[in-house]
Amino acid sequence: MGDWGILSTLLERVQSHSTVIGKIWMSVLFLFRIMVLGAGAESVWGDEQSDFICNTQQPGCENVCYDWVFPISHIRFWVLQILFVSTPTLVYLGHAMHVIQKENKLREQLASPDGPPKLKQPKYSDEKGHVKIKGNLLGSYLTQLIFKIIIEAGFIVGQYYLYGFVMVPMFPCSKKPCPFTVECYMSRPTEKTIFIIFMLVVACVSLLLNIIELFYLIGTRVKRGSRRRVQRVTTAENPASLSGPRWPTTEDALRQNKMNMEMENYSLGGSLDGAKEEKRLLSGH
Amino acid sequence: MADWNFLGKLLESAQVHSTVVGKVWLTVLFIFRILVLGAAAEKVWGDEQSGFTCDTKQPGCQNVCYDKTFPISHTRFWVMQIIFVSTPTLIYLGHILHLVRMEEKENQKLKDLPIKNEKQQELISNKHKRTSVKDNQGHVRLQGALLRTYVFNIIFKTLFEVAFIVAQYFLYGFELKPMYTCDRWPCPNMVNCYISRPTEKTVFILFMLGVASVSLLLNLVEMYHLGFKKCHQGLRYRRSKMEREAPKALSEGVVPFVPNYTYFTGHSTMPEPFPADSKYSITEPNSAYSKVVYKQNRDNMAVERKGRSEGDDSEKTKTSNPVTEAPVENQRRNSQSSKYSNNKGRLDDLKI
Numbered sequence: 001m002g003d004w005g006i007l008s009t010l011l012e013r014v015q016s017h018s019t020v021i022g023k024i025w026m027s028v029l030f031l032f033r034i035m036v037l038g039a040g041a042e043s044v045w046g047d048e049q050s051d052f053i054c055n056t057q058q059p060g061c062e063n064v065c066y067d068w069v070f071p072i073s074h075i076r077f078w079v080l081q082i083l084f085v086s087t088p089t090l091v092y093l094g095h096a097m098h099v100i101q102k103e104n105k106l107r108e109q110l111a112s113p114d115g116p117p118k119l120k121q122p123k124y125s126d127e128k129g130h131v132k133i134k135g136n137l138l139g140s141y142l143t144q145l146i147f148k149i150i151i152e153a154g155f156i157v158g159q160y161y162l163y164g165f166v167m168v169p170m171f172p173c174s175k176k177p178c179p180f181t182v183e184c185y186m187s188r189p190t191e192k193t194i195f196i197i198f199m200l201v202v203a204c205v206s207l208l209l210n211i212i213e214l215f216y217l218i219g220t221r222v223k224r225g226s227r228r229r230v231q232r233v234t235t236a237e238n239p240a241s242l243s244g245p246r247w248p249t250t251e252d253a254l255r256q257n258k259m260n261m262e263m264e265n266y267s268l269g270g271s272l273d274g275a276k277e278e279k280r281l282l283s284g285h
Numbered sequence: 286m287a288d289w290n291f292l293g294k295l296l297e298s299a300q301v302h303s304t305v306v307g308k309v310w311l312t313v314l315f316i317f318r319i320l321v322l323g324a325a326a327e328k329v330w331g332d333e334q335s336g337f338t339c340d341t342k343q344p345g346c347q348n349v350c351y352d353k354t355f356p357i358s359h360t361r362f363w364v365m366q367i368i369f370v371s372t373p374t375l376i377y378l379g380h381i382l383h384l385v386r387m388e389e390k391e392n393q394k395l396k397d398l399p400i401k402n403e404k405q406q407e408l409i410s411n412k413h414k415r416t417s418v419k420d421n422q423g424h425v426r427l428q429g430a431l432l433r434t435y436v437f438n439i440i441f442k443t444l445f446e447v448a449f450i451v452a453q454y455f456l457y458g459f460e461l462k463p464m465y466t467c468d469r470w471p472c473p474n475m476v477n478c479y480i481s482r483p484t485e486k487t488v489f490i491l492f493m494l495g496v497a498s499v500s501l502l503l504n505l506v507e508m509y510h511l512g513f514k515k516c517h518q519g520l521r522y523r524r525s526k527m528e529r530e531a532p533k534a535l536s537e538g539v540v541p542f543v544p545n546y547t548y549f550t551g552h553s554t555m556p557e558p559f560p561a562d563s564k565y566s567i568t569e570p571n572s573a574y575s576k577v578v579y580k581q582n583r584d585n586m587a588v589e590r591k592g593r594s595e596g597d598d599s600e601k602t603k604t605s606n607p608v609t610e611a612p613v614e615n616q617r618r619n620s621q622s623s624k625y626s627n628n629k630g631r632l633d634d635l636k637i
Binding site for chain 2: 003004006007010042049050058059060062063064066067070071072073075076079080083090094098177
């Protein structure tokens with residue numbers, strides 16, 4: 001159980017650079033998957049092979065029948081599922097760390113007096129190390145979300161095709177060296193079914209959280225982009241139309257005032273004719 | 286499983302002093318190898334001997350047949366692989382710590398030294414600054430002996446990784462069959478022995494093989510990345526060094542040349558190319574150098590032409606000293622553009 005410490009340390013670091021839903025997803029991963037796996041499921045599957053009995057004395061028949069019924073144990077399957085589902089998040093963490101490191105260096109260079117004056121400002125992070133998810137980072141975040149969704153769905157479907165979702169107590173088996181079709185009995189089928197259904201539900205919840213997060217992110221970004229496009233400031237280039245909304249917010253009014261003052265400072269007469277204003281601006285002084 | 290903590294702590298301190306690819310390699314090692322080994326693979330191989338059955342009742346036959354089939358268990362093989370592959374990184378870490386400690390000792394000595402001679406101390410501190418292991422931000426610089434150690438680290442990691450993959454292939458192949466035959470003494474005849482969970486074990490063998498290949502690939506990428514970057518830096522540094530030396534040589538050439546200046550200006554109104562080609566024959570000619578010289582000549586001619594148009598009589602009658610300053614100033618002014626590129630080259634050298 002202590003082995004999961006490495007993964008949890010890394011995932012905790014990503015938590016500060018994720019959205020709210022991302023944090024919920026990670027908590028679900030830790031509590032309902034890793035902890036349940038270690039504290040519950042492993043003991044249920046502990047005696048899976050030793051208590052797998054076939055009604056034959058033929059040596060080796062039990063081994064091959066067990067191997068045929070369970071090509072990979074559920075526990076290992078879930079371990080691999082957790083690992084593969086966390087991997088895109090770790091890749092995103094690497095990207096975020098890289099960006100933060102670059103911006104810290106940039107900030108140091110700006111602070112030091114001897115460095116050449118650069119025009120770039122740190123774009124993603126602030127002084128406290130919080131990261132704004134935009135631009136490249138947003139692209140990386142969305143990509144890792146998509147991969148997580150694909151991998152999660154893949155594992156759920158894979159589990160269905162491997163075992164189904166219910167464990168039956170008895171399996172008939174006729175592999176060599178079993179002399180005939182023997183009946184093999186597994187241990188604790190009902191308890192195992194309960195855990196299988198539980199882990200399946202948690203996987204579906206994680207998948208749902210990922211999908212919700214994806215739509216949430218895309219939705220907010222689209223809304224932000226369209227809002228910026230709608231509220232345009234009246235300038236010489238785009239003169240005010242009679243039909244458009246006048247001053248929806250105070251900051252727009254302030255912005256417009258500022259622009260007007262600047263324009264007045266430029267032009268000599270302060271004419272309200274847009275075309276004349278433009279000509280004067282373009283003729284240059 | 287607590288045994289991995291020691292190695293884990295050491296490798297984490299090595300992570301700080303690695304390149305980006307090195308950090309990725311270490312993360313892959315931790316998560317996809319150590320974690321999987323502890324959390325999954327050890328349970329799969331947990332009952333390998335108890336689940337190993339042979340179709341005979343002969344006492345001891347099962348034992349010897351298991352021993353023959355699996356001379357070393359896969360999990361132990363992977364543990365050795367992880368340890369051997371991590372060892373070069375630990376040696377590199379040791380080297381860094383050694384260098385840092387030596388530097389701290391020197392710092393201590395400097396502080397304790399009484400100020401005998403200011404110049405002497407300046408010399409010592411200059412020497413120390415040049416060979417400092419850390420840069421302004423406190424990160425360890427990858428150059429000189431440290432770079433050599435790092436390169437050896439990567440090379441040995443690659444060799445070990447390849448060796449273990451090849452050894453695994455020759456020991457077991459990459460697939461486990463459900464049944465193995467065995468007729469080692471004291472088995473009375475050729476017995477059939479059945480191993481436990483062959484398919485699950487095959488899955489994990491292939492998984493660990495995949496991770497080992499990924500690690501190998503990362504090592505190769507890092508080697509290429511490091512070699513490429515260092516060659517690039519070396520070229521840029523050499524080019525900037527040449528540009529720095531060229532104006533220096535020119536200014537050096539001007540100073541002894543000054544006594545003849547009045548003689549030459551008396552000659553013709555044509556703008557002279559810098560006379561005394563003999564001066565330049567002192568330094569070794571090569572194409573980049575002569576290009577710089579030509580550029581310098583051109584700039585200086587332009588300045589002289591401008592100066593001459595303003596009033597060159599006053600220039601001619603000037604004494605040698607101010608005259609030395611003027612062309613030297615020209616040198617300095619004209620080398621402004623090259624100086625910027627020099628600085629750029631020098632800044633880049635400091636990083637990896």
